[in-house]
Every structure is written in C-alpha cells, then in structure tokens.
Amino acid sequence: MIRKKYIVLLLVFITGLLACNKDAAEYFAGFQQPSDFPDPVYHFSTNPVTSAGFELGRKLFYDPLLSANNTISCGSCHIQTSAFTHHGHSVSHGIFDRLGTRNSPPIMNLAWNKSFMWDGGIFDLDLQPVAPITNHVEMDDSVENVLGRLRNSSVYPGLFTKAFGTEEINSARFLKALSQFMVMCVSSNSKYDSVMRNQSSFTTAEQEGYMLFKEECSDCHKEPLFTDQSFRNNGLRISMVNDEGRYAVTLNAADKYTFKVPSLRNLDYTPPYMHDGRLLTIEGVLDHYSDDVQQTPNLDPLLQKNGIKGIVLTADQKLKIIAFLKTLNDRTFVTDKRFAEQ
Amino acid sequence: MKYTFALAAVIGLFFTACKKENTAPYNASEKAELSVEFDNIAGSSDLQLNTGVYTNASGEKLTITKLKYYVSNFVLTNTDGSVYTVPQDSCYFLIDESNEETHEPILRVPEGEYKSLTFTVGVDSLRSTMDISRRTGVLDPTSDGGDMYWGWNSGYIFFKMEGSSPASTSMGNTFAYHIGGFGGYSSATINNIKTITLDLTARGTPKVKSGKETNIHLMVDVLKMFTGTTNISIATTPMVMFSGASVGIANNYTAMFRHDHTEN
Numbered sequence: 038m039i040r041k042k043y044i045v046l047l048l049v050f051i052t053g054l055l056a057c058n059k060d061a062a063e064y065f066a067g068f069q070q071p072s073d074f075p076d077p078v079y080h081f082s083t084n085p086v087t088s089a090g091f092e093l094g095r096k097l098f099y100d101p102l103l104s105a106n107n108t109i110s111c112g113s114c115h116i117q118t119s120a121f122t123h124h125g126h127s128v129s130h131g132i133f134d135r136l137g138t139r140n141s142p143p144i145m146n147l148a149w150n151k152s153f154m155w156d157g158g159i160f161d162l163d164l165q166p167v168a169p170i171t172n173h174v175e176m177d178d179s180v181e182n183v184l185g186r187l188r189n190s191s192v193y194p195g196l197f198t199k200a201f202g203t204e205e206i207n208s209a210r211f212l213k214a215l216s217q218f219m220v221m222c223v224s225s226n227s228k229y230d231s232v233m234r235n236q237s238s239f240t241t242a243e244q245e246g247y248m249l250f251k252e253e254c255s256d257c258h259k260e261p262l263f264t265d266q267s268f269r270n271n272g273l274r275i276s277m278v279n280d281e282g283r284y285a286v287t288l289n290a291a292d293k294y295t296f297k298v299p300s301l302r303n304l305d306y307t308p309p310y311m312h313d314g315r316l317l318t319i320e321g322v323l324d325h326y327s328d329d330v331q332q333t334p335n336l337d338p339l340l341q342k343n344g345i346k347g348i349v350l351t352a353d354q355k356l357k358i359i360a361f362l363k364t365l366n367d368r369t370f371v372t373d374k375r376f377a378e379q
Numbered sequence: 380m381k382y383t384f385a386l387a388a389v390i391g392l393f394f395t396a397c398k399k400e401n402t403a404p405y406n407a408s409e410k411a412e413l414s415v416e417f418d419n420i421a422g423s424s425d426l427q428l429n430t431g432v433y434t435n436a437s438g439e440k441l442t443i444t445k446l447k448y449y450v451s452n453f454v455l456t457n458t459d460g461s462v463y464t465v466p467q468d469s470c471y472f473l474i475d476e477s478n479e480e481t482h483e484p485i486l487r488v489p490e491g492e493y494k495s496l497t498f499t500v501g502v503d504s505l506r507s508t509m510d511i512s513r514r515t516g517v518l519d520p521t522s523d524g525g526d527m528y529w530g531w532n533s534g535y536i537f538f539k540m541e542g543s544s545p546a547s548t549s550m551g552n553t554f555a556y557h558i559g560g561f562g563g564y565s566s567a568t569i570n571n572i573k574t575i576t577l578d579l580t581a582r583g584t585p586k587v588k589s590g591k592e593t594n595i596h597l598m599v600d601v602l603k604m605f606t607g608t609t610n611i612s613i614a615t616t617p618m619v620m621f622s623g624a625s626v627g628i629a630n631n632y633t634a635m636f637r638h639d640h641t642e643n
Contacts (some may be wrong), residue, residue, distance in 0.1 A: 083510045152565060158532040160564040163511045167520055168530040180521030208521040209512040286532050287568040288623055 065091070068148065071225035073233055073261055077148035079162055079220050084213045086221060089199040094218030096196065097211070099378040102186050104132055104176035111169070111215075112378060114141040118371050120303035121145060121222065127314030131175035138278050140314035143307055145370070146300065148220040151266050155296045155312045158286040162219060163212045180208055187211065224302050224370035225261075232364070233261070239364065246361030253348050254358070256339055257298045263365065268295040269337040272330030272347065273311060280313065293334050305366045319362060323355045405490035411589045415453070415496070416483045416596045417474045418639070419446060426601060428476055436606035439546035439613045441554070446476040446601060447527060448538040449517070451506075452574075454497040455488055458584065463488050471502065473517040473527065483594070492586045496595060497576040500632065501537030504572065507561040532621060534559050537571060538632060540604065547617040554617040556604065558625045558632075569621075571629035575636050583641035594642040599635045607631035 065088035068081065084090075097103065099112045114129040115121040121144035123129045129141045139155050153159040159168060169175040170183060187193040187206050194204035201210050231237040239247060250258075259265040268283045275294065283292040296312045310316040316325060330340050330347035340347055350358070370376075419426040421433040421443070429444055450472050453465040465486050472484040506518065514520065520528040520535075527536045538558040547554045562570035577597070579585060585593045605611045609627030611619075619625050 080510065083512065154531070156532075157565070159530075160508065160533055161511070164520065164530075164533045167525065167528070171525050171530045179524040181524055184521070207515075208519050209515075212511055283566075285621070287563060287566045288621070289566065289568065292566070 068220060069223065071223065071230070071261075073230070074146075074225060075149065075262075077220075078151055079148040079216070081220075084163070084216055086217045087200065089196070090201070090214050090217040091221055093196045093200045094214040094216065095376070095379065097215055098218050102190070103170060103178070103183050105178040105182070106132060108132060109176050111144075111166070114169075114175075115144045117373075117376055118306070120224070120306040120367075120371055122307045124306075124308070127309050129175070131169075131172070132177045135174035135177075137172070137174045138280055139312050140309065142299065143303065144219055144222050145224045145302060146262060147222065149262055152297070156283045156286045157268060157297055162216045163209075165219075166212055166215050180211070184208060184211060218376075222370075222376055224367040226369045227302065227367040228364040229361075230261075230367075240360070242357050242360040243364050244361075246357035246359070247364075249350075249354050249358050250361050253350065257337075258301050263301040264298045266298065268292060268297055269339075270294040270296075270333060270335045271326075272333065272336050272340050273315070273325070274329075274331050275333055276313060276315070278313065282312070291335060295335055301362060302365045303367055303370065304362050306371055319359055320355070323350060323358065326350070327355070405492070405588065407489045407491060409490050409589050410487045411490050411587045412485055412592045413455075413488050413493075413585060413587050414483045414485045414592060414594045415450075415498075416594055417450065417599050418482070418596060419474075419476050419599045419601055422600060422602050426476060433602060435602050435613070436610055437546075437612040437614070439544050441542055441544035441546070441613060443476075443540060443542040443601065445539060445541040448474050448500060449502050449527070449535065450474060450484065450498050450500060451502055452499040453484075453486055455486075455493045456495040456497070458492045458494045461491075463491075467506070471506070471516070471518050473523070488587055490588050492584050494580050494584055495576055495578050496638070497574060500573040500575060500629075501559070501571060502535045502561065504561040504570075507534055508564055529559060529621065533564070534561055537573075538629070540601065544613045544617075546612070546614040548614060549617040554613050555620070556611075556618075556625075556628055557620045558629050560621060560625060569623070569626055571625055573629055573633045575633060577636060577638045579638055579641065582638045583643070585641045586643050591643075596639045596642065598637050598639045600637070601632075601635060603635040604628055604632045607634055 068086045070077065099110050101107045101110045103110060109132050114123040116124055123141040126141065128137045128139055130136050142155065147162055150162065153162065153165045154168070159165050167180055170178055170180055184206055193206060197206050197210060198204045200214055228237060232239055257265055257267065257269060281293050282296045304319060308317055310322050316322050326348045327350045328347065332346065421431060424431060424433065426443065426446070428446070429442065432440055432442055434440055451470055452467065453470055455463045457463065465488065473481060475481045502518065506514065527539065529536060536557045536559040539556070541553065541555045543552045544554055545552055558571055560569035560571040562568065579595065585595050587593045608630050611628055611631065616624055619628060
C-alpha cells in the first residue's frame, strides 16, 4: 500500500517535471521592447524573430565553422561575460592570430542601431556579419564557403527547416538568423534602468554623478541608449595606424578622425576603451577628457567650448561620474543563459 | 520603252515589298527576346584575359586578368517615341569577361523598332539598400565569393578591372581598379552610378518580333577607362578603390560603350 502511494507520488512528480520542461521549451517571448527605450530601428517586418530562428542564429553565432579553418566564431571576439566584446584585447586577434586595427564592439541593443562598425560603414544589421566573415584578419573566408559547409553539415539543413520552412540555406536566411539572435541581445536591466522605473534609487554619489553626467556627457552619450549614434572626434592622439574613422566611408573631409559615439551601457564589462582600445580603464577615459584632448582635425565642438579643450572635471567629480557609470552594468544581460553558447 | 516600264514596275513592287516588311505590324502587347551583347575589346583588339598585351593612353603596356561590371535598368525608346522600361526585378546583370555565358543579357521587350538603348553601369541606390532577401542572383552580396561587394562599407563594386603592367609600382606590378559608390546611405558620398544612352539608328535599329531573336551588339573598349576627362596612369595610380580618384575613372568608362551593329 505504502509502495503504491510512493509510486503515485513519483508519477505526479515526473509529470510535473515533464510539464515544466515542456513549458521551458515552448515559451519564447520574442523581441521585448523595454518600456523606456525608443522604437527600435531594425526592420522586424522583413525578419520576425521566432524561437527557431533565434536558436539557429545563436548556434551560428557560436560556430567556428564560420571561419576559414574552423577556429574562430563570432563568439570568439564577442564574449558574453564581457557584454559581447573581446575582453582584454585592445584590438581583436582573429584567424592565425592576425590583428585588426579596431576594438571589438559589444553586441548589445543592436535593434536600435542606425549603423554598424566604428565608422558606420554598414547600414543594415543583416549585412553586418559579411564584414567579419570576409575580413582577412578576422575569419578570412567567403559567405559562399560558409554556406557550403552549412549545407553539408548533418544538423543545419534541419535547423533551417525549423526556422524558415524549407531546408534551403541561402545568404538571406543565414544572415537573418544571425540578426534574430543579435536583436534579442537587449540590455535594459541595469540599476540605472530600475531607478528610471522607480524600482530602486541611486546612492548619493551615484545621484551626484548622474547630475554631472547629464551636464558634461549626455549630449553625446544620450539616454537611454547612452549614445546619440553620431560620429565625432573626441580628441585622441592620432596613432601610427592613422585611422581616419568615418572618412573612409564618406570621403568627406569633415568626417576625418570621427568615430561612432559608443554606448556606455555595461561599461565595466567592456574594457579596454576607444575605437582602438588604447585606454584600459574608465579612470583613464575620464583623464583623457579632462587632460589630454588634442586639437586634431574636426575635434568635436563640445570638447572645445569657451576656448577650453576637453571637459573640466575635478578628481571628486570623476569619482562620482564613475559611481554613476557603474549603475549602467547589467548583470542579468551578461549572465542571461539564453544568449550563452548551448 | 515597254521594258523600261516593266522594269520600273518590278522595281516599284520590290520596294513596296521591302517597305511592307519594314512596317510589318508589331504587336506591342506581345513581348519578344532582345539580347544585348557586351563584346569587350581593348582598343582595336579583341580582349584576351591574361595573355593580351595592350597599351593605354599614357603609353603604358598592360595585361588584364579580370574584368567584371554590372549593367542594369535597361530602357528602350521606340522609334514612335514611346519608352519601355524593363521590369527592374529581372534587369540586373554581371558581365564577367572570364565567363562567356554572361556576355549577352537577354531582355524581354514589347515587339517594335527601337531607336535608342539606355542602361546603368552599376546598381541603383534603391536596390543597393534593399532588404537582403530581395537581392538574389548576381545581386546577392555573397555571390561570386563576394567579389563584387564591399562588406566593410556596404555597397556593390560596380566595375572591377585587375591586371599587371611593367609601369605599376605596386607589389607584383599589379593594378586594380574597383569602382563603386551609390551615393551613401545616411551621409552623402561619391556616386559612381552611370547611365549610358546609345543611339541605335546609325548602326541599325533592332526590330523586335516574336519568333526571332534580335541582338544589339555593343563594343566595349576597356582601354577608354584610362582616358577622358581624367587621364589615369598606372604608374601614378595603380590601385583605386573607394576613393575620390574613382570618380574620374567612372566618368571615363562611360565612353567605353558603342553600338557596333544589330542582328535582326
């Protein structure tokens, strides 16, 4: 009798587990618009995010099959724990340890990005993966070769069928699957966000830092994305590489030495800083703005107000600004299992 | 006298017959095939990749190893003045000298006689920025190994010529001209989209009718790329890609195309 009871209990328990599993597998919320963010820029109408598409995109993102010798995946230089940047690398090293000239940017809130890359040379997220796949120093391959390997694999035809209805593997489907993964990588759960949603409050230092930030920084690092997505010269010394930034894309002299204003979200997870990763710490970045802004061509007008180069900041003000900037860290984003390699 | 009259009558009949054939009624609602052949030449020689040695306007000897360019957006003007624009979705072609199958795009146009041909060298800005799923075939940015597309600065390479020349100072005495630029997506930049209009009356108007194939034969003198408003010397500019110098080359190559004859 007792035995029977146990068996029933066990059965109930197993059924419960099965139900849980089933729920977990079926529940997919899709792209979620944070209430305090502007409307996204990405064209969801031509690429609606589905569970199967997102999962395919994630698998592709972490698959070294995308590189010429099966060693480098997107995730190699875009590491989740570093908010999808290449932690500790000023510039990324790709295939055969070849070095690039720019710092790997975060895969974060890309659904709101009007352009991609430090110079904004790419105008559609769907076109973005072509650049690293074909870049000689990154994955050094052609998308055609990658598609060939995907077609020959034992798993991908099935995954493409799940995502797109048939097993055809073409460039549009491949790129749109990657986009589905990338647009899902939304970071909107920092302390800053919870304060804005009246769910918590800043410390005194954070609050003072926020006020200073609004005064000195937010013209370019505009809330809530913490970038106005413009291209500006922030007065870095011109390095040996002589990277002319957006000029290469527009050939407009006024764009020489300008780079995209990066978001400051998850700043703590994404050192080093600047387009070439030359500054190792947030303190170093603030020191640059207070003491080391250079008069180079097209130096941004906001960095030479009233004949003063840079931003006047005391040591105490810097500490407060840093206290505020740390509220932009989004722990849930960098640990979200949905975005991790499965 | 009698004979003369008879002869005149015969000649007259003959002319009438000719005329009749010329004005054979076209059915404008009926579409027929019209091919446009892009016959690449170098000056007075047929173009031979890898082996032919040619001399450009600056007197530099050169060999061409690769020649590719996009032609698109064909428009035909009828002798009656009406204009036919070939539907855009079926109107993008990549001419690749190394692949003969690409040399003769086939269009479907209404029956009729045409006095001029207009087309674009390159890809229009609208298509250049369209959703990836609507850019298939030769427009797939990844097709052909991505050879005609800039991944880092989203856009097609409209025209690509590569080769070698003793005049070149770059590694391996090579030269490379990759010409593109659709005007920019969010910021204005160079626009090298070129529209070519060729008169077809002087060298034979195409008479397009169902049941036969009509062919417009164009000669494309690739050496014209080196001369025109801006002379391009391989010694001074062996490599031109996305830069201001590309504007002069694109202007030059608009003069490459000439109507040679029509096969009716």
